[in-house]
Amino acid sequence: MSLLDLSISELGRGLRAREFSSVELAEEALARVESLDGTLGAFLRTTPELALEQARAADRRLADGADPPALCGIPIGHKDVLCTKGVETTSGSRILEGFRPPYDATVVARLAQDGAVVVGKMNCDEFAMGSSNENSAFQPTVNPWNSERVPGGSSGGSAAAVAARLAVATLGTDTGGSVRLPASFCGVVGVKPSYGRVSRYGVIAFASSLDQVGPLAKTVEDAQLVLSSIAGPDRRDSTTAAAPVGDLARALQEGVRGLRLGIPREYLEAGLEDGVRGVFESACRWLEAEGAELVEVSLPSTQYALAAYYVIAPAEVSSNLARMDGIRFGPGEPRAPSLLEAYEQARNRGFGAEVRRRVALGTFVLSSGYYDAYYLRAQKVRTLVAQDFSRVFEKVDALISPTAPTPAFKLGERTQDPLAMYATDALTLPANLAGISGLSVPAGFTSGLPVGVQVLGPYLGEAMCLRVGAVVERAADVWRRVPAGFDG
């Protein structure tokens, strides 16, 4: 038993009752990383000095007794695409090795303000491009439930660390499923907020019309507490929605009686593994038993969503990653004979295979002569995908499906086949194209591997996702299970 096995509210009670201090909690997290992360590979670096400084401040705040925030003193980790002032931030890429941002991302600053304690930066696929964490330039992360399997990506380090109890909660980013997929593969909760619900200021951009920051945590309540801290308008990010976030905690208690939940027919078609189907069907029965009405719905444009995504996302990559030129940050090639060669050498040495593929592809689909056939057409298909969701949300309160067609796959299984890797995100990426809210909640296991259920809610419907997710979580009753080897 470790303190890191406890939920945030349980830890909060212990901290307030002086059963343990935030410093002790941070030390335990850091010691666990030290002894357990060698083979897991979830952390790119720990931040012991920062953690202990923040923990001491949290202890003072807790001692003051002035009702500190729920996250005060809680050890967390940040995906390495989030800028942390003075702490190396690489996005999992060689091209940013040594980069120490001069400011904090808004989400990092908000969690710090609420007293959370940063223990380190989490490994991820390079620039968040990938579904397995194998595209990290530095190390692969393995799945805590089975070290021959991937943790999912691209927020794989963030998910693995929570599952292995090395951090109580983490932040990830979700551009096509990069929070929900690793949450499903590692057996933790992951939330993809609606586009604009959470600030991206200080988030190293992948695809700006799709990226969102979201929490990974052991329980739906823990995820809600982190989301409540980071969500809401930010004057430094003009894409944030002005609408107030509201009281997300209330949603956890509301139950699903009287809700209509849609099951998208297209999400249960080709490629769904039997074990995943079985867990999903159990979740459907639980929701019905709790009083929800389940109806089959159709999202007919789903068949084109993957294709649209793999035009739009690379197009935005080719534009966003133009700033990675080795002139203002990163090792660069300052001794190259010409500026052009400096750019080419820095980018050739700095970018891995997947990033190169997406930059090349994005450059292609945006180039004259191909723009209309690919990029413009993909944007029109994006409209169809969004219209599908708008249409069904007139009839149902939320959608439920498996988060991924399969549980965690084997390391190396899909690295040689980009299309097989891309297909991993088939059930998650439509929500990014449409900008709606989503969540993955652990619902059971198949062959010893976790299986997540995805809940999709309307635009700014995070409360609805949490509400349905909380019911699945209570019925599944699996969140206290700890992977073997991490239960000491």
Added chain:
Amino acid sequence: MVGVDREDSAGGLDLALVAHLSRLARLGLTDAEMAAILPQLQAILAAVDRLQEADVSGVDATAQVGGLYDVMRDDQVEPGLSADEALANAPSHEAGLLRVPAIQ
């Protein structure tokens, strides 16, 4: 100019066009890297060609989903990064300026 103005789609991707993309995107791909990436890009483009089957007649393009346009704030001067902070991550700088190799 190599190839980029041709109107045919995925079939038009060949080594010459990959070389052009590599130059445009400053990827600096070697011949071997171009040979390796070509079939991968061709396979991805063949898969995304599915888009051509969708009926998009009369459908508007979606560039962003937040519904926000022309978000403005008051034009007030605020403190920002100092020159030292802004240059701290640059591999080469001099006298408060970025230093880069010669443009040729």
